[in-house]
Each structure stands twice: as C-alpha cells, then as structure tokens.
Amino acid sequence: MLPLSLLNLAVSPGSRSLADRRCFCAAAAAAVIATPPQAVAASPTTAAIYDAEASAYDAAYADSLVSRAVGFDSLRRSVATRAHGDVLELGVGTGLNLPFYEPASVRTLTGIDASSGMLELARRRAGDLPL
Numbered sequence: 714m715l716p717l718s719l720l721n722l723a724v725s726p727g728s729r730s731l732a733d734r735r736c737f738c739a740a741a742a743a744a745v746i747a748t749p750p751q752a753v754a755a756s757p758t759t760a761a762i763y764d765a766e767a768s769a770y771d772a773a774y775a776d777s778l779v780s781r782a783v784g785f786d787s788l789r790r791s792v793a794t795r796a797h798g799d800v801l802e803l804g805v806g807t808g809l810n811l812p813f814y815e816p817a818s819v820r821t822l823t824g825i826d827a828s829s830g831m832l833e834l835a836r837r838r839a840g841d842l843p844l
Contacts, residue, residue: 760827763806767830770807789813801825808835816843 793813798820802810805824814822822844826832
C-alpha cells in the first residue's frame with residue numbers, strides 16, 4: 714500500500730510543486746523496487762488482466778492525470794536517451810518508452826513482458842521506429 718499512498722500524494726490537489734510530486738512518485742517507485750521479486754512475480758492472473766486491458770492501456774494511462782502530474786514523458790526521455798549498446802527493457806508493456814531511445818546509441822533493443830497482449834502492441838510500436 715505504501716507506493717499507492719505515495720502516488721496519491723503525488724497527484725492530490727494542493728500547493729505541491731511538480732518537483733515535490735516527482736519526489737513522491739520516485740519514493741513510490743523505490744518502494745516497489747525494494748519489494749522482494751517473489752512478491753511481485755507476474756502470475757497468470759496478472760498477465761490475463763494486462764492482456765484484457767492492452768488495447769485500452771495507452772489511452773487510459775499514457776495521458777492520465779498521474780502521467781501528466783509526474784511528467785512521465787520527460788522521465789521516459791531522460792532515461793531512454795542515456796541507454797546505449799544492447800538494451801533489455803523489462804516490463805516493456807505497450808512500448809511507451811520505445812520512441813525515446815536514440816537509434817544512434819542503441820545497437821539492439823529487446824523488450825520483455827508477461828502480457829502477450831501488451832507485448833504485441835510494443836512490437837507494433839517498435840515496427841514504426843528506426844531501431
């Protein structure tokens with residue numbers, strides 16, 4: 714519940730600056746990262762949920778209040794443009810990060826996801842890119 718509480722702080726109305734909201738989101742992400750892998754392993758149920766939501770995922774989340782408040786596109790760009798060589802993206806989802814990788818810096822890009830529905834959308838998105 715901690716990450717969700719921190720995300721609520723990140724997007725709740727008030728006088729918080731964008732920097733403060735990003736800090737709350739970063740803290741939530743750190744809490745998720747610190748969770749033991751066996752606690753977050755993708756189960757068949759989790760994959761099925763993402764498969765069912767795959768076609769609507771980008772519309773529902775990519776332009777969501779949370780995404781805009783946290784500035785996910787800026788964060789995606791900041792991280793992806795640092796990548797070089799052979800890149801492995803775990804949990805690639807629908808491939809929202811893919812357009813931000815620099816073709817001149819990335820030799821190969823491999824995306825992995827538990828959801829075949831999300832992975833299919835990432836494949837389509839990758840097909841439109843010069844990588």
